[in-house]
Amino acid sequence: MFWCEWAWLDGAPRAGVLVDVDGPLIRDVTTVDTPPAGARRLPGLSLPGLANGHSHAFHRALRGRTGGRGTFWTWRETMYAVADRLDPESYRRLAAAVYAEMVLAGITSVGEFHYLHHPSGGRYDDPTAMGAALVAAAEDAGIRLTLLDTCYLSAGFGAPAEGVQRRFADADADSWAHRLEEFTVDSQRVRLGAAVHSVRAVPAEQVPVVAEWSRRAGAPLHVHLSEQRKENEACLAAHGCTPAQLLESLGALGPGTTAVHATHLDERDIAVLGGSGTGVCLCPTTEADLGDGIGPASALAAAGSPLSVGSDGHSVLDVLGEAQAVEAGQRLRAENRGHFTTNAQLAMATAHRGLGWNAGRIAPGCRADLVSVALDGPRLAGVPMAAVPVHARADDVRHVVADGEHVVRNGAHERFPDAAQRLGAVIEELHGT
Numbered sequence: 001m002f003w004c005e006w007a008w009l010d011g012a013p014r015a016g017v018l019v020d021v022d023g024p025l026i027r028d029v030t031t032v033d034t035p036p037a038g039a040r041r042l043p044g045l046s047l048p049g050l051a052n053g054h055s056h057a058f059h060r061a062l063r064g065r066t067g068g069r070g071t072f073w074t075w076r077e078t079m080y081a082v083a084d085r086l087d088p089e090s091y092r093r094l095a096a097a098v099y100a101e102m103v104l105a106g107i108t109s110v111g112e113f114h115y116l117h118h119p120s121g122g123r124y125d126d127p128t129a130m131g132a133a134l135v136a137a138a139e140d141a142g143i144r145l146t147l148l149d150t151c152y153l154s155a156g157f158g159a160p161a162e163g164v165q166r167r168f169a170d171a172d173a174d175s176w177a178h179r180l181e182e183f184t185v186d187s188q189r190v191r192l193g194a195a196v197h198s199v200r201a202v203p204a205e206q207v208p209v210v211a212e213w214s215r216r217a218g219a220p221l222h223v224h225l226s227e228q229r230k231e232n233e234a235c236l237a238a239h240g241c242t243p244a245q246l247l248e249s250l251g252a253l254g255p256g257t258t259a260v261h262a263t264h265l266d267e268r269d270i271a272v273l274g275g276s277g278t279g280v281c282l283c284p285t286t287e288a289d290l291g292d293g294i295g296p297a298s299a300l301a302a303a304g305s306p307l308s309v310g311s312d313g314h315s316v317l318d319v320l321g322e323a324q325a326v327e328a329g330q331r332l333r334a335e336n337r338g339h340f341t342t343n344a345q346l347a348m349a350t351a352h353r354g355l356g357w358n359a360g361r362i363a364p365g366c367r368a369d370l371v372s373v374a375l376d377g378p379r380l381a382g383v384p385m386a387a388v389p390v391h392a393r394a395d396d397v398r399h400v401v402a403d404g405e406h407v408v409r410n411g412a413h414e415r416f417p418d419a420a421q422r423l424g425a426v427i428e429e430l431h432g433t
C-alpha cells in the first residue's frame, strides 16, 4: 500500500489518498487522513505514471554533440554516425541508462520506435538481437516498453537504402513481419508494436502489410508523419497527395494508429486524422531542436485525434515539459492563451493508450504507477495545487512507483543509483571521448 499526501484523482488533487496495490495493478483507492501502519508514504503530489510516446533511445547520445547548427537533414548525418557504432551489447547498456533517466523523470511506459535492426553489411544470427537488447534494457531499468519494431525499406519513395540505412532496412514488409513472428516476449512489462518509419522509407504497396500485421496482432501502429515540408513535397510528387491522405488510402489510419509529429498538415489532413480517431504524438522539444515547425495541435484535438507526447531525440527528457511545450507552441502559433486545460495537458503526459497499456489514471484495475512531485522547492512555491501539473518538471519528481514497484526513492533510481555515471560512460565510449 502507498499513502499519498496528495494525489491527482478524477481530474483534481485530493489529500490523503491510499492506493492498495496487487502485483502490477491498483486494487483499490480510498481517502484517509493518516497513513495506516505498513503503508509507504509518498510526500508531495502523486500523479499517474507518465508516458513517453516516442523515443529513439540511441539519439540520447547526440545531446550537446550536434553543434546546434544546420537542418534536420544535417543533424541526421550525425545521428547515422552514432547508429553505425552500436552493437547489441552497447545498445543494451545505452538504452538501460537512457531508460533509467526516463524512470527518474517519472516515465513508466515508453514507446521505442526501433529501426536499428541489423549489423553493417549483414544479419545477426538472431535477427531480433537488437530488439532483445531493448527488452533487456527496459527490464534492467524498470520501465514498461512498447517495442515499436519499425519497417524501414528505402531511402525515399522507392530509392534503395544507402550507407547506414542498410542497418535499418529489411528486404520487404514480409521480411519485417517474419522478424516479428520470431520475437517471443515473456515479460509483463513489454509488448510488441509495429511502426512504418515514414512514407519516405516504406513504399506505398508495402504499407498495408504492416497495417494488417498490427490489426491482426491487436498491436499499436506508429508512423512518422509530415515532420518536414520536404517529405510532403516528395510525397506529392510521387503520389499526388499528402502523407496523411496516402496513409488513409492504404488503410493505415484509425484508433490503433499513432501519427508522430504531424507538423505540416493541411485542412484535409487534419480532418482525415481526427475523423479516423488516429492518435497524434507531438514531440515539441525535439521539433524545436531540429527546427521542424509547430504543428496544429489544437485543431487536431478538436477534430478528434487523442494527443500524446514524446521526447523523441531526447535533447530534453521531460514529459511534463513536453505537454507544457505543446500549450506554449499553440500560444505562439495562435497569439492567444489557454488552448489546453490542466487536465488536457496531463492527459497528453499520461497517454499510455497509444502504447497499448491500461495506465495513466490512479484507479482500480489500472497499472499501479505513482509519480510523486516534490512541492517544497522554489519552482512550485506558492503554486496552487490544482496548477502543479502544468508547472512541475522532471527534476521535481522524487518518487516513482511503476507496476507496483517503488523504483525511484528520494530522487534516486533503486537499481541504478549511479544512473548518471552509467549514461555518461556509455555515451563517451560511443564517441571515443
Ligand SMILES: [Zn+2]
Binding pocket: 054, 056, 113, 224, 260, 312
Ligand atoms: Zn522519431
